[in-house]
Amino acid sequence: MIEKLVIENFLQFESLAFDLDPELNILVGNNDAGKSTVIQALEMVLAGRIGGRSLEPELSPFWFTQSAVENYLSGIIAGNQVEPPTIVIEVYFRDDAALARLKGKNNSLARDVPGIRLEVSLDRAYSAEYAAYISEPTAVKSVPIEFYRVDRRDFAGESVVGTRALVTAVVIDASTLRLQSGTDYYLRKSISQNLTPEARAKLSLAFRSHREGLLSDPAFVAANAQLGSERTTLSKKSLALSTDSSARASWESGIIPHLDGIPFSQIGQGEQSAFKILLALEKSASDRNVVMIEEPENHLSHSNLNTLIGLIRERSVGQQLVLTTHSSFVLNKLGVEKLRLISNGTVGVLNGLEADTQSYFLRLSGYDTLRMVLARAVILVEGPSDELVVQKAYVQKYGCMPLEDGVDVMSVQALAFKRFLALGQALGCKIAVVTDLDDDASDAKARKRFEAFERDGVVRGFVGQAPNGRTLEPQLVAAAGRDLLNAVFKTDFDTDDLLQNYMTAEKTEAALAVFSYADTIPMPNYIDEAIAFVK
Amino acid sequence: MQTRFPCRTISTKQLRSSSKAFIASAGSGKTEDIVNRALAVPASEGVVLTTYTDNGAREIRARIVLKNGVIPSNIEVIPWLTFLIRHGVKPYQNPVLGPNLVSGLHFERRPGFPKKSTAPYYLDKSFRVYRDFLAEFALLLNEESGGAVVARIAQIYGHFFFDEIQDVSARDFEFLQLLLESPVTMTLSGDPRQGTYSTTASRTNRGLTKSNVIKWLAQMEKLDLLSLEERNHSWRCGQAICDFADALYPEFADTRSLNVSATGHDGVFLLRKDQIPQYVATYSPQLLVWDRRSEHHGLPRRNMGEVKGMTFPRVLIQPTGPIAKYLSDGSVLVEGARAKFYVAATRARHSVAIVLDDPGASAIRYWVPD
Numbered sequence: 029m030i031e032k033l034v035i036e037n038f039l040q041f042e043s044l045a046f047d048l049d050p051e052l053n054i055l056v057g058n059n060d061a062g063k064s065t066v067i068q069a070l071e072m073v074l075a076g077r078i079g080g081r082s083l084e085p086e087l088s089p090f091w092f093t094q095s096a097v098e099n100y101l102s103g104i105i106a107g108n109q110v111e112p113p114t115i116v117i118e119v120y121f122r123d124d125a126a127l128a129r130l131k132g133k134n135n136s137l138a139r140d141v142p143g144i145r146l147e148v149s150l151d152r153a154y155s156a157e158y159a160a161y162i163s164e165p166t167a168v169k170s171v172p173i174e175f176y177r178v179d180r181r182d183f184a185g186e187s188v189v190g191t192r193a194l195v196t197a198v199v200i201d202a203s204t205l206r207l208q209s210g211t212d213y214y215l216r217k218s219i220s221q222n223l224t225p226e227a228r229a230k231l232s233l234a235f236r237s238h239r240e241g242l243l244s245d246p247a248f249v250a251a252n253a254q255l256g257s258e259r260t261t262l263s264k265k266s267l268a269l270s271t272d273s274s275a276r277a278s279w280e281s282g283i284i285p286h287l288d289g290i291p292f293s294q295i296g297q298g299e300q301s302a303f304k305i306l307l308a309l310e311k312s313a314s315d316r317n318v319v320m321i322e323e324p325e326n327h328l329s330h331s332n333l334n335t336l337i338g339l340i341r342e343r344s345v346g347q348q349l350v351l352t353t354h355s356s357f358v359l360n361k362l363g364v365e366k367l368r369l370i371s372n373g374t375v376g377v378l379n380g381l382e383a384d385t386q387s388y389f390l391r392l393s394g395y396d397t398l399r400m401v402l403a404r405a406v407i408l409v410e411g412p413s414d415e416l417v418v419q420k421a422y423v424q425k426y427g428c429m430p431l432e433d434g435v436d437v438m439s440v441q442a443l444a445f446k447r448f449l450a451l452g453q454a455l456g457c458k459i460a461v462v463t464d465l466d467d468d469a470s471d472a473k474a475r476k477r478f479e480a481f482e483r484d485g486v487v488r489g490f491v492g493q494a495p496n497g498r499t500l501e502p503q504l505v506a507a508a509g510r511d512l513l514n515a516v517f518k519t520d521f522d523t524d525d526l527l528q529n530y531m532t533a534e535k536t537e538a539a540l541a542v543f544s545y546a547d548t549i550p551m552p553n554y555i556d557e558a559i560a561f562v563k
Numbered sequence: 564m565q566t567r568f569p570c571r572t573i574s575t576k577q578l579r580s581s582s583k584a585f586i587a588s589a590g591s592g593k594t595e596d597i598v599n600r601a602l603a604v605p606a607s608e609g610v611v612l613t614t615y616t617d618n619g620a621r622e623i624r625a626r627i628v629l630k631n632g633v634i635p636s637n638i639e640v641i642p643w644l645t646f647l648i649r650h651g652v653k654p655y656q657n658p659v660l661g662p663n664l665v666s667g668l669h670f671e672r673r674p675g676f677p678k679k680s681t682a683p684y685y686l687d688k689s690f691r692v693y694r695d696f697l698a699e700f701a702l703l704l705n706e707e708s709g710g711a712v713v714a715r716i717a718q719i720y721g722h723f724f725f726d727e728i729q730d731v732s733a734r735d736f737e738f739l740q741l742l743l744e745s746p747v748t749m750t751l752s753g754d755p756r757q758g759t760y761s762t763t764a765s766r767t768n769r770g771l772t773k774s775n776v777i778k779w780l781a782q783m784e785k786l787d788l789l790s791l792e793e794r795n796h797s798w799r800c801g802q803a804i805c806d807f808a809d810a811l812y813p814e815f816a817d818t819r820s821l822n823v824s825a826t827g828h829d830g831v832f833l834l835r836k837d838q839i840p841q842y843v844a845t846y847s848p849q850l851l852v853w854d855r856r857s858e859h860h861g862l863p864r865r866n867m868g869e870v871k872g873m874t875f876p877r878v879l880i881q882p883t884g885p886i887a888k889y890l891s892d893g894s895v896l897v898e899g900a901r902a903k904f905y906v907a908a909t910r911a912r913h914s915v916a917i918v919l920d921d922p923g924a925s926a927i928r929y930w931v932p933d
Contacts, residue, residue, distance in 0.1 A: 125718055128715060128719045131654065131715050132653065132654030132655060132715070133658065133662075133708065133711070134654065134662040135657070135662060138657050140708065145662065145663070147662075147663070184649075184715075185656065185662075186653065
């Protein structure tokens with residue numbers, strides 16, 4: 029199976045070395061971080077295709093990483109001798125005896141393992157033309173892909189084109205169902221992989237003889253006789269109809285799969301993608317099979333998604349799966365520990381997430397773990413009202429919503445803090461915990477919730493002073509004063525106690541009023557400290 | 564011989580030595596035997612059959628197809644130089660050269676004398692490997708990669724067959740020795756008397772090439788790397804033809820004919836030039852000549868050097884000057900001419916006729932029409 033993926037100068041990745049999990053890789057990241065690029069790179073190097081189509085016609089100057097293009101162009105303008113950028117994509121397989129043919133050191137790490145290397149580089153055959161092209165530097169505006177070639181070889185140095193694939197790859201893109209017919213290249217391939225070679229050959233033969241039989245059908249003969257007698261072409265050559273007997277007209281493209289009697293293209297999109305995913309994962313497929321799935325959650329209802337994820341877990345055993353997702357549900361269900369976070373052209377992995385935390389998120393899969401994964405820093409609070417107050421504190425201090433700074437304020441039950449802190453620790457994410465004291469005398473009880481996870485500059489808990497009250501409301505009264513809060517709530521309470529009682533009783537209303545108040549409200553110290561910590 | 568052992572490990576081979584070498588006379592069914600052995604290997608094991616010439620490889624493929632209908636998926640037939648490029652050089656050219664630089668083979672001689680162990684010593688400007696230094700380069704890369712070249716081959720192929728081992732030259736011997744020391748089961752087969760080709764034009768190890776390949780095989784047997792077997796029989800040629808051909812190589816054991824058929828015109832004859840039309844009309848022999856410039860009497864002809872592996876009922880040989888001299892006074896032939904004449908004579912099942920008007924001291928009788 030794939031142990032490592034190396035990418036150079038391709039789209040978002042100037043230089044990437046990505047160690048893959050042997051079974052499951054869940055790629056998460058913001059839009060445009062490069063999740064799909066990783067899938068694309070794998071498809072290109074494993075299948076020699078991009079989006080199911082051949083590579084050469086799709087070659088584009090935009091494949092090259094921006095920085096590489098800029099270096100190249102500025103070098104040309106400055107009149108320097110600069111090498112035109114080269115894209116390299118390499119997959120390194122586990123050293124399996126069955127893959128010995130693909131073995132060798134023709135890779136950028138000079139490792140002696142089986143693998144495939146794809147290189148998009150200047151074709152040496154066009155050296156002279158290229159030299160003429162760059163002799164006028166001002167005319168060079170982009171990478172001159174006209175002089176480029178795509179070269180795909182195994183690590184033994186043999187061209188992979190036309191050889192029998194030892195490793196197969198299937199891509200299912202549920203985010204966009206590209207082809208109108210619905211039966212794309214990978215669907216046809218998946219179906220034919222599920223047939224024995226014998227059944228495949230017989231089907232192919234039957235399809236061809238059936239087509240040939242059509243030629244002798246009286247209707248066909250009559251039609252041809254009619255066409256032949258009408259001299260319509262300029263050159264007076266005779267015209268006749270025949271069937272296409274090229275490989276392009278094979279049964280795979282001429283036969284359309286039906287699900288429960290309905291043509292594949294007519295069933296719902298969710299069902300289509302689920303069907304493709306499950307077909308690609310069929311047990312009979314080889315164990316040297318890499319299945320790539322883009323956003324399986326698309327077009328599916330929650331309950332169908334639940335079923336699909338269950339089947340993916342069950343059937344992916346022994347195969348390598350790479351999938352992208354924007355859904356915390358998919359992530360939690362398939363296993364948070366398998367996530368691969370893509371950001372800024374790098375891939376991050378979880379380090380040592382404990383098993384009980386994994387199973388916690390697996391069981392309570394509604395938790396928005398992805399928010400924590402994608403945030404630069406997180407403030408964990410105990411409820412929606414605390415969330416609003418902390419946001420207000422942030423806005424009035426820094427002039428923008430915390431999310432705009434990559435800080436996510438997440439409301440989590442106090443009991444779940446430990447789980448999120450464990451996840452955050454594995455992610456290396458900066459976390460501030462803001463929690464109530466729930467005690468009149470000391471902060472010891474509250475500190476228990478985060479103490480074990482505190483690290484300088486990474487994780488810190490923030491609690492109020494015991495004399496100022498056990499929850500946020502009295503702490504807020506102590507900091508902002510009764511008069512100001514009366515103005516905020518448009519109330520007229522005579523004592524702090526009455527004010528607190530009101531705020532506690534109308535928790536969300538009160539918090540919303542605080543959040544919406546146009547002027548500054550002095551905040552309890554520990555909240556200001558917490559937002560300063562994550563800023 | 565100066566043999567290097569770049570990364571010799573203790574090999575299980577030295578305990579069991581399942582590798583074999585067959586030295587066989589012309590017409591003994593060498594290629595047939597190799598093909599049968601290759602087809603007998605279980606389909607789960609990788610097999611490679613190699614030989615120096617493209618023609619030889621084609622012949623092996625054709626025989627497999629003839630017997631099996633198709634070349635089984637576990638069997639590959641690759642000419643030797645292609646094998647060396649594909650498996651000896653390409654996989655481990657990096658980091659010595661860089662990934663995927665080697666582009667093919669440079670068949671002609673290398674000009675000049677570049678410094679040893681530098682790129683120009685092995686490669687031309689388009690990164691094609693010089694034929695004469697191909698095996699040497701593969702040995703270097705094997706050494707640089709800690710033996711990975713040979714280890715990889717052993718991982719892919721459980722069985723390795725080399726037909727026409729007498730064509731091997733230069734550093735090929737050392738590369739083959741590394742394979743013999745690896746877990747690969749090797750089968751080497753050839754006829755030292757048919758050394759009409761050479762894998763290189765190099766002088767290295769010249770004392771082991773062509774008819775002297777027997778010395779190298781004996782060395783390998785002494786090292787317990789293979790067991791050597793001689794097959795001194797011919798299914799093809801009649802006894803008189805065997806005796807005539809054997810006389811060219813007195814240093815080798817005599818060949819016993821297993822062809823017992825009699826046609827009324829059997830054995831070796833001299834033929835006067837003016838009787839050629841009558842002889843051809845009677846027996847329709849295949850004319851064999853030295854090369855395209857040779858006298859051909861207006862008959863369809865083939866070159867002696869290019870008929871290895873073929874069988875004809877009767878042959879007619881147009882001798883060169885040195886061959887005529889050998890026939891008339893027993894003068895020793897140079898190595899290449901001796902091998903080609905041996906090949907030419909041993910193509911015939913029944914009769915060999917040689918065009919010669921001046922017999923000198925030759926004891927061979929002239930053909931007399933009935």
